[in-house]
Each structure stands twice: as C-alpha cells, then as structure tokens.
Amino acid sequence: MNGLSGSRRLARPVRLALAPTPGTGIDGAWWPHTASVASELPELIGVLHAQLGVVVDISINWSATEGPLDLNAISPSGKTLGGTLQRSPRLMVVTGQEASATLLVVPHMTSQGLGTVVMRRAAGVTVEHSQRDAKLYELADCVMRAAAIASAKWSESKQSPAAPAVAVMPGV
Template sequence: MSNAPRPPRPARPLLRLYVAPRSTVPRRIDGAWWPRTFDLLAEPPQLLSGLPRAWDQIVSVLVNGTVWTGAPGRMLVRNQAVRPCRTTLAHAPSTTVLMAPGHGRRDLLVVPPEATEQAAASLMSAAGLPAEQGRFAS
C-alpha cells in the first residue's frame, strides 16, 4: 500500500447554460444550453445538477430523439428521479423541455455541440435571447 498522494480528479467541464432573467412577459424560450455531446446519459444529468434551485424539482426532460443518443431510462439527479423522454416533433427540433409538476415547464434552446461561439450567439439572437459572444462559460 502506497502513501503517495493521489492525483486530483479531473475537473468537470463547466456547464454551458444561459438562464434568461425572470420576467412578467411570457417568453417562448427560457434560456439556452450548449451541451458538449448529444449523449442522453451524460449531458442532461449535468444540466439538471446545474440548474437554479428556483426551477424546482424537474421530473422529466424532453429531448429531440433524432439527435440524442443513448437509451432513455431514469436518472438520479439531486436525489430526484428524472425521466428522459424523446420526441420527433418538428416544431421543437432544437429545444429541450424541462417539466416540474405544479411549476410548469422550462424550454431551453439547445445549441449543437459542434457549434462555434459565433454560431451559438446567432442561434441565441434568433431565439430572442441576448447573444453576446462569451455568454456561455467554456
């Protein structure tokens, strides 16, 4: 048995998430998320762990089933079971919908993992979100 210090664990990449400020005016998109992959088993748990506490207990995550990979199942996030669901509806190909019972839904624009920062800013602008480059942490 060695007493040598263990190397530090690699740091988790920062969550690239923009949450729109609270508003009394309803909006179509509540924020933007720029995952690093379309892996259903890896990305949504990191997203849910990094959401503001005010968003309450998310129990369901609806993603575009044509681009996300990985078998859906239940995820445990913050000691809460979350069910990922897939859709192929054409009206929301680039959004993720987060559902919290009694608190409604939150819709996030999904920036494709391979997008450049400039492309991410353009997508955010088109969705009506502030689009300055550097909005996301990388």
C-alpha cells in the same frame, strides 16, 4: 441529483443561458459539450434545480435516431447549404416543481461564435450594437425563428386531444 445539497466543481461547466423569468416561448438554451446529451443531463438538471425546483419531467422534440441540425450550415435565408431546413431545432422542456423552461439545445459542433450568439438570443440577452457580428446575429435570428415555429407546433401537438382508440357508434 435533484436532492443534492452541496455543489461539485465540473471539469467543463454547463453551458446554459436562461431568461430571468422562464415560461414564455423559448426560455433559454443549453449547449452540451459532446453529442452524448444523456451523459451531460445530470449536470444540467443540477444547475436548473435552483431556478425550477426539483426537476420532475423532461420532454424532447427529437428521436434518438435523428441527428442534430447543423447550425453552421444554415444561411440567413433559413436554408441549409443543401436546401431548406429538413429538421427542426432540438427543443427540451424541463419541468420543475416551481417552474418550467423550454430550452433550445444547441448542437455540440456549433462554432464558438454562433453558439454564443444563439445562447444569448435564446435567453433574451442583448448585446451592444457595436459588439455584434452582423452575419452571426442574422444566423442566430434565423435559428430562433425556426425554434419559435418548432416550439409553437410542438405545444400545439401536445395540447390537441388524442383520437380515441375505439370509436363508439350509437345504435351499433
């Protein structure tokens, strides 16, 4: 997919919002249409090719057995309807030959209104105050705070040196 020179028309366009200059914290968001992230990944890579160059690596902060966080169930206090957030928002770092971007992966089942606002917030796009739905913006801010915390923890864990497999003890 990275080397394609032409473009093809997609049945459902890739829902991607990317900051003009990636590389600072959360750089944008990707909102897949289905739960099958893997099936939509080639189209995402195709779209990101123009901004990042040939994609050489993708890292994610979730496991295949972990379900997505339900953004619709978050309250503005940062809690889900059933208690505090049990999972971090899903993040993806896409590294290209020219740049990399950290994307918030918006769960496919997120409501249209909330998904749109989260995408705009993740990309740093401002909306006129008169056009804002206060509740949606409050929820989107909560999601973005959680994503920023998750991103910082994830970056920190990737940068900390791994413990040696075998400890060498002098004189033994």
